[in-house]
Amino acid sequence: MRAKKMAFLADRLNLVDTLDKRFIYLLFRLD
Known part of the structure; x- marks a missing residue:
């Protein structure tokens, strides 16, 4: 699951800007 x-x-x-990267990173860290 983690690999996926x-x-x-x-x-x-590759598709988002810096702010979105930061947001996605935070969501990932919460998991």
Whole structure:
């Protein structure tokens, strides 16, 4: 599950700006 999540994040980070990256990172840390 973690590997799949990491792949999802890696893909998303290529599409979002700095603020969104920070937001997604925080969501990831909460899990």
